[in-house]
Amino acid sequence: MSQGAVVAGRRAVVEAIRSGRVLDVMVAPNVRETQGMRVVTQEAAAAGVTIREAARHQLDLLAESHQGVVARLRPDDERSVELGERDLSSFPFADDALVVVLDGITDPQNLGAAARTAEVAGACLIMTRIKRAADVTPAAIRASAGALLHLSLARVANIPRALDRLKDAGFTVVGLHGESPLGIYDEPCPGGRVAVVVGSEGVGLSRLVRERCDLLVSLPMPGRVGSLNASASLAAALYGYVLASRRT
Numbered sequence: 097m098s099q100g101a102v103v104a105g106r107r108a109v110v111e112a113i114r115s116g117r118v119l120d121v122m123v124a125p126n127v128r129e130t131q132g133m134r135v136v137t138q139e140a141a142a143a144g145v146t147i148r149e150a151a152r153h154q155l156d157l158l159a160e161s162h163q164g165v166v167a168r169l170r171p172d173d174e175r176s177v178e179l180g181e182r183d184l185s186s187f188p189f190a191d192d193a194l195v196v197v198l199d200g201i202t203d204p205q206n207l208g209a210a211a212r213t214a215e216v217a218g219a220c221l222i223m224t225r226i227k228r229a230a231d232v233t234p235a236a237i238r239a240s241a242g243a244l245l246h247l248s249l250a251r252v253a254n255i256p257r258a259l260d261r262l263k264d265a266g267f268t269v270v271g272l273h274g275e276s277p278l279g280i281y282d283e284p285c286p287g288g289r290v291a292v293v294v295g296s297e298g299v300g301l302s303r304l305v306r307e308r309c310d311l312l313v314s315l316p317m318p319g320r321v322g323s324l325n326a327s328a329s330l331a332a333a334l335y336g337y338v339l340a341s342r343r344t
């Protein structure tokens with residue numbers, strides 16, 4: 097994040113405040129008092145964040161679909177610095193760390209939805225490509241319900257090479273691949289550190305990424321449609337495979 101970055105929408109603003117990275121909060125006049133707005137006010141008061149009134153047209157210039165609430169973020173600090181490929185070798189991963197890797201997600205809404213799923217499921221880091229990949233924009237943060245402000249983010253030039261670094265750090269790399277004969281219910285997820293890789297809706301995992309995975313798993317799809325979007329596939333894999341195996 098850079099100077100001038102903003103977060104819009106009540107839920108995303110609440111998570112931004114909780115992340116400790118908000119300069120101040122701007123609220124349009126006559127914003128309807130709802131439970132969501134009360135939570136914004138309570139969290140701001142608890143964190144010592146100033147709430148000030150701003151004309152709605154000013155908020156319109158800062159963000160779309162802001163629900164009358166916009167938070168300005170502080171300049172980059174240690175918690176918001178993006179990690180590079182080399183940083184993966186020294187990142188303080190827990191013994192049971194969960195990492196989510198996005199191979200070719202270009203829509204900020206999909207990035208946000210995947211980040212929300214990853215954070216709720218307990219992932220410590222999300223990794224994307226530098227080129228031909230969605231960036232962390234206000235739209236992505238809002239789609240993540242603020243989850244992107246709680247996750248470490250690694251942006252790398254070469255995902256296959258970055259996966260090798262994760263494997264060197266003790267990770268088992270699991271790719272979601274619709275054509276894999278091994279389903280998520282056929283075998284439990286490996287223990288220890290796990291990285292789950294999701295491809296784009298159109299292409300799926302690239303060939304080089306598939307080759308770097310320790311195993312490929314598919315989701316059972318007995319319905320007629322036969323496909324899920326990236327964030328839904330990720331949610332099914334994290335809860336039906338990774339977390340389900342860790343409970344047994």
